[in-house]
Amino acid sequence: RRYTPHGPVLVWDKARHLALSARWTALEDDRITLRRIVGLERSATAAEVCERTATLVTPCLNLVAADVSGDTRFQSTGLLPMRAHEPGPGPIPSNGQFEWLGFVPREQMPHWRVPPTEFAVNANNRPVGNTYPWPLPRYDWAHDRARRLAQRLAGDRSITLEDAASVQNDVYSLAAERNLYHLLECADTLASTLPPRAKNALHALHEWDLYARRSSIAPTLYRAWFGAYQRRSRVEGFPGLALAALMSRAPEVLHKPGPGTDMETPAAAACAALAIALDSLTAKLGPDMETWTYGRAHQARFRHPLSRLDTRSRWEPPLTPEDGDNATPSVGPSRLPWSIEVIHGPAFRHVVDLARRDLSYGVVPPWNSAEFTPSGERDLRRRWADHAYVPFLLDWNRIGAAALESVTLTP
Numbered sequence: 001r002r003y004t005p006h007g008p009v010l011v012w013d014k015a016r017h018l019a020l021s022a023r024w025t026a027l028e029d030d031r032i033t034l035r036r037i038v039g040l041e042r043s044a045t046a047a048e049v050c051e052r053t054a055t056l057v058t059p060c061l062n063l064v065a066a067d068v069s070g071d072t073r074f075q076s077t078g079l080l081p082m083r084a085h086e087p088g089p090g091p092i093p094s095n096g097q098f099e100w101l102g103f104v105p106r107e108q109m110p111h112w113r114v115p116p117t118e119f120a121v122n123a124n125n126r127p128v129g130n131t132y133p134w135p136l137p138r139y140d141w142a143h144d145r146a147r148r149l150a151q152r153l154a155g156d157r158s159i160t161l162e163d164a165a166s167v168q169n170d171v172y173s174l175a176a177e178r179n180l181y182h183l184l185e186c187a188d189t190l191a192s193t194l195p196p197r198a199k200n201a202l203h204a205l206h207e208w209d210l211y212a213r214r215s216s217i218a219p220t221l222y223r224a225w226f227g228a229y230q231r232r233s234r235v236e237g238f239p240g241l242a243l244a245a246l247m248s249r250a251p252e253v254l255h256k257p258g259p260g261t262d263m264e265t266p267a268a269a270a271c272a273a274l275a276i277a278l279d280s281l282t283a284k285l286g287p288d289m290e291t292w293t294y295g296r297a298h299q300a301r302f303r304h305p306l307s308r309l310d311t312r313s314r315w316e317p318p319l320t321p322e323d324g325d326n327a328t329p330s331v332g333p334s335r336l337p338w339s340i341e342v343i344h345g346p347a348f349r350h351v352v353d354l355a356r357r358d359l360s361y362g363v364v365p366p367w368n369s370a371e372f373t374p375s376g377e378r379d380l381r382r383r384w385a386d387h388a389y390v391p392f393l394l395d396w397n398r399i400g401a402a403a404l405e406s407v408t409l410t411p
Contacts, residue, residue, distance in 0.1 A: 006094060020091060023100070025079035026058040050075040054106050062122050064114075068354050072114035076127050080104040086137040104134050117157070121149040123329065142240065144174040144327035152329075161361065164351045168329060169387035171212045175239070175327035176222055180205060182246040183225060186270035198274055200289060201225075212325040212332075214295030214385075221292070223325060224281050224337035229273035231338075232257060246270065280337035295321035298334055300385070301341045302366050317366045320381045330387065351389065358398075361389035378404070 002009040007023040036052040043049045046065035050073050053063055060078030081100040092098045110127040114120045123145035126136060152167045153159070187194070187202055194202070201221050208218035226242075233254055235242040244250040246266045254269045256262045264272075285292050299319035307315045322342060324332035332345045350362035365384035383390065393399045 004094075024058070025081065025103075028079065028100075028103075045069070046071045046073045049073075050111065053077045054109070062124075062127055064120050064122050066354060068357075070116060072120065074110070074112050074114060074120050074122070074127070076110040078109075080109065080134070082134060083137075086135050089138075108134070119153050119159075121146045121153070123149060140240070142175065142178070142327070145329050145331060148172060148174050148327075148329050161351055161353050165361070165387070165389065168349055168351060170329040171323045171325075173210055173212050173219070173325050173327050176208075176210045176212070176219070176325070179226055179239070179243055179246075180208070180210070180222055182243060182266075183222075183229070183270050183274075186246055186267040187274060189267045190271050194271065194274075197278055197289065198271070201274065201278060204289075212294060212298075212328055213323050214293060214298070214321050216294050217289065217292050219294040219325060219334075220281065220285075220297040220336065221277070223334040224277035224297070225270075225274050227334070227336050227338065228277040228280065229270060232273050232276060233269050277337045284337070284340060294323070297336055297340050298322060298325075298332060298342055299340055300332065300345060300365075300381075301343050302381070303343060317379065317381060320365075320385050322385045323387075346384075349384070349389065350392070358394045360392045362392050363389050 002012065002019070004019065004021045007021045007027065009019045009021050011020040013019070036055040040049065040052050043052060044067075046067040049065035050063065053061070053075065054077055056077040057079045060076065060080065063075045063077060064072070065075070066072040080103060082102050082104055083098055084101060085097055087098050110132065123143070125143035125146035126139040128136070148170060149167060152170060156163070184202060184205060187198075191199065191202065204218050205221055205225075208216065208222070212219040229246075230236040230239070230242050233242065233245065235245065235253060241250060241253060245253040246269075248266055251263070254264050254266060256264050281289075281292055281297070285296055298321065300322045301319055302317055304315035319341065322332050322345070324330040324345070326333045330346070332342045334342065348362065348364050350360060352360040363380050363384045366381045367378050380390065391402075393402060
């Protein structure tokens with residue numbers, strides 16, 4: 001084991017005299033994280049919830065707390081390093097340019113009180129505006145999920161429990177709204193040269209309402225097309241740059257694949273990527289495009305740590321078709337056209353009416369994954385995929401009446 005002033009060495013290349021180390025805030029602070037967290041559930045106000053969680057070192061979290069008096073607060077927690085210069089993507093050199101200069105004081109972490117007539121959204125978006133005095137690097141993605149939540153909630157003075165569930169399960173893709181128009185614009189300029197299969201795909205996408213539903217073919221085509229375009233043009237992981245290239249605002253980005261440096265037009269890149277996407281979907285889903293529903297091409301896998309030890313996969317439930325994409329509030333990041341499996345998404349949904357203290361609604365898939373019953377009452381995957389909930393009861397008599405079984409632990 002080797003250590004550096006920047007943390008433990010994770011990778012060591014003797015031949016090149018290079019080492020990669022990781023500096024972690026959890027090893028940098030003597031704050032006792034649990035001192036105030038224990039007892040969090042007995043907090044009487046939103047202000048107390050925020051004060052208790054402010055002692056967290058890691059992980060960094062965005063917290064929204066509300067109480068029955070109507071006080072609602074937003075609080076970012078965790079230990080946040082200060083740097084003289086903002087780091088870019090990838091490893092940071094140990095030349096002193098990006099050293100930590102300390103940590104943002106706890107009282108200066110992003111926080112605010114939500115006005116009584118307003119609302120807060122939280123979807124991994126940047127928690128403060130550009131006037132915040134400390135750098136917050138690597139928030140350079142489009143905050144589509146937060147923007148869509150804000151769209152749904154804006155102007156509505158009365159939000160019911162059903163409204164909250166609808167917003168939480170929204171599957172309209174703002175990324176598709178932004179990207180698909182330019183993909184189609186590029187492909188349409190060469191439509192006369194495209195084979196019938198590609199023309200059929202373009203027609204389906206022109207008719208799409210931009211909701212990523214399991215029953216639709218269009219989201220399969222869109223996700224596969226944009227995924228193939230990003231990889232072929234070597235802009236994977238940089239969706240903003242990929243879009244700028246399609247719009248002819250970054251012409252230096254698009255090169256033909258291969259060792260040469262020949263440039264290509266956005267239209268040529270888009271059409272070539274569409275062909276790759278259709279070939280890949282054909283290999284995975286069969287030759288009939290009419291069967292390429294998103295439900296077949298976008299399926300949640302609930303990974304179990306022990307599944308790699310058992311090839312029969314008895315630890316994991318079957319793949320579960322689900323809605324949503326990388327940018328929808330009901331998020332389900334697609335890896336099309338390379339894989340139909342979705343391995344990241346909401347593991348827990350919960351809606352609460354603070355006026356009803358004994359009841360809320362939630363869903364935790366797949367519940368007891370090792371115990372599937374024919375009737376499926378313990379397996380909540382289908383409820384989760386269908387955007388449904390089960391009651392979370394707090395009254396012990398109601399819990400006992402609804403229990404499927406009970407287990408008594410005897411000392």
